[in-house]
Amino acid sequence: AQSVSQHNHHVILSEAASLELGCNYSYGGTVNLFWYVQYPGQHLQLLLKYFSGDPLVKGIKGFEAEFIKSKFSFNLRKPSVQWSDTAEYFCAVNSYNTDKLIFGTGTRLQVFP
Amino acid sequence: EAGVTQFPSHSVIEKGQTVTLRCDPISGHDNLYWYRRVMGKEIKFLLHFVKESKQDESGMPNNRFLAERTGGTYSTLKVQPAELEDSGVYFCASSQPGQGGYGYTFGSGTRLTVV
Numbered sequence: 651a652q653s654v655s656q657h658n659h660h661v662i663l664s665e666a667a668s669l670e671l672g673c674n675y676s677y678g679g680t681v682n683l684f685w686y687v688q689y690p691g692q693h694l695q696l697l698l699k700y701f702s703g704d705p706l707v708k709g710i711k712g713f714e715a716e717f718i719k720s721k722f723s724f725n726l727r728k729p730s731v732q733w734s735d736t737a738e739y740f741c742a743v744n745s746y747n748t749d750k751l752i753f754g755t756g757t758r759l760q761v762f763p
Numbered sequence: 764e765a766g767v768t769q770f771p772s773h774s775v776i777e778k779g780q781t782v783t784l785r786c787d788p789i790s791g792h793d794n795l796y797w798y799r800r801v802m803g804k805e806i807k808f809l810l811h812f813v814k815e816s817k818q819d820e821s822g823m824p825n826n827r828f829l830a831e832r833t834g835g836t837y838s839t840l841k842v843q844p845a846e847l848e849d850s851g852v853y854f855c856a857s858s859q860p861g862q863g864g865y866g867y868t869f870g871s872g873t874r875l876t877v878v
Contacts, residue, residue: 654805684866693766694854694869701865740806749794749863750819753806 652677654741656754663731663761671726671757673715673741683724684742684751685715694740700724711735736761765789767870769855775876781843784873788837788857795838796858796867797830801851809853811863812838824849845877 657672675681685697698709705717715726724741741754768787776782788795797809809828810820814835823830827846832838842849852874856867 682864686869693871694856696866699866742806744864747864748819749796749811749858750808750822751798751806751867752808753798755803755805 652743652745652752654743654752654754656739656741656757658757659755660758661760663759665733665761665763666730667761669726669728669731669735669759671739671741671759673724673726673754674722675724675741675743675752676722677743677745679745681743681745683715683717684744685709685713685724685726686740686742686753687737688740689737697726697739731759731761733761733763735759767855767857767868769853769870769873771873772871773874773876775878776845778847778877779844781841782845782875784840784842784853784855784875786838786840786855786857786870788855789868791859792857792868793835793860794858794863794867795832796856796863797838797840798854798856799851800854800872801848806854809840842875845875847877850875850877 653676655674683700686694687697688694700707700717708714739757742751795812800806808822811818812832815832829841852872854872856869858867
């Protein structure tokens with residue numbers, strides 16, 4: 651069965667620090683990969699997605715993620731976080747022929763000024 | 764464009780009672796999905812409607828859960844009778860025809876607490 655692992659459950663950073671959140675998935679076929687973010691009190695929003703092509707994907711708010719097929723990974727990065735990035739981040743995957751998303755357990759990011 | 768709307772935003776009920784959650788998708792979105800997040804766990808798929816038909820209900824936990832989508836518009840998710848383990852946040856999402864594999868628009872969720 652497909653699964654997604656997010657290794658960091660809670661990350662605390664100061665503003666301007668760099669961020670990398672890990673995501674690994676288990677599925678041998680073609681997949682689509684996503685990062686969603688949920689800001690406090692808001693709905694889940696799509697941060698970025700990878701379907702094919704350039705494995706380095708740019709998303710909103712300065713986030714990017716790199717798909718490394720050999721490592722089954724899709725880590726999220728941001729060079730310099732801001733207080734407004736405080737949120738919960740979810741990695742998700744779906745296989746090529748289905749709409750169903752498989753989510754990781756989420757990473758809660760707290761950024762202090 | 765209006766987003767995906769869910770209500771209520773919060774519901775607290777006693778074990779054994781019935782609760783009905785509602786989701787209004789974005790207009791024109793044939794695909795409608797229900798997901799659930801139990802405290803501290805991953806967000807899990809419950810089911811997928813295409814218009815009024817259930818395309819995939821493999822994630823429904825048991826027969827205490829009943830989902831409907833009247834006329835292919837809004838959807839309801841009824842839990843009857845509710846148990847303590849049903850507590851969590853229930854998310855609804857929608858997407859355009861043929862676009863489900865490319866990401867959805869989520870609602871804000873309904874936080875259900877069974878006491």
